[in-house]
Amino acid sequence: MALQATPYKVSLDISDVDRGVYESVKVTVARHPSETELRLTSRIIALGLFYHEHLAFGRGLSEVNEAALWQLSLDGQIEHWVDVGQPDAERIIKSSRKAPLVSVLAYGNVRIWKEKVASKVTHLSNLTILALPEEAHAQLASMLSRNLHWGLMLTDGVLYVSDADEQIELPLEVILQP
Template identity: 65%
Template sequence: MALQATPYKISLDISDTDRGVYESVKFTVARHPSETELRLASRVLAYAMFYHPHLAFGRGLSDTDEAALWEIDLTGEIQHWIDVGLPDAARVIKASRRAPKMSVVVYGNARLWREKVLPKFAHLNNVNVFVLPQNELAEIAEKLHRSTHWGVMISDGQLYISDGDEQVIVALECWHGEMPEASL
């Protein structure tokens, strides 16, 4: 019998002073049976970082032709393709051709990926690469429950994630491109 995806009900109060985005959003995200807690937490943080009313979760792990997240306009055109993890260069290049904007949110031990993969697409102007620090991401992943309510403030490239009891500060590092900017 195949394992089922686990639904997570997420509520985010987003206050992104860098982009001028202030929204309270609720959504359900499915955790694929083979998905780690770190990857799920990365997808949720990417949702907050790039929030747009048309941003949606793709099937990601179960469909390699879809992004982890993507912004699709009302005509059905992909405006922003967002991957999380350590995608290979071919995937990044292909995605950069499918959307005017492509972002990668890297987590995990990415030093080797940075040395070997990033140079293969460094010439692409529409690709941005952001890094989530391992220790802070692990702390956030521990706080991600089947029903989660977080306040996420983004200011000067830092994420402040609060669950009401504690706050975790995540300093985003930009390895390629520019920090997210207003697109609303």
């Protein structure tokens, strides 16, 4: 018998000072049985960082040809493809052909990945790559609960994530920006 996804009820209060986006969002996020807390956390952060009313979660690990999140137009065209983790250059290039805007939110030890992959995708004019700081991201992942209420504030490239008890500062590393 296959393991079932675990639902997480997520409430985000998004204050993106850099883009002028201020929203309260409630979503249910399915966590695949093989998904780590770090990946789930990065998907939730990506929702806040790239928020748009049409941005939605893809089917995740169960469907490798889909983005972690994507923004679809009303006629079903992909407008923004968002990946999390450390996708290979081929996947990034392929997604850049499918969408006019592509973003990658990298996490974990990105130093080697950055050296291998970033140099192969610098020619893409529709690509943004951001990286989460490893230690602060791990601390944030430890705050996960099945019912989650986080405040996300982005200002001057620094993301502040808070819950009822604490606030974590995540300075975003810009690896590539159009």
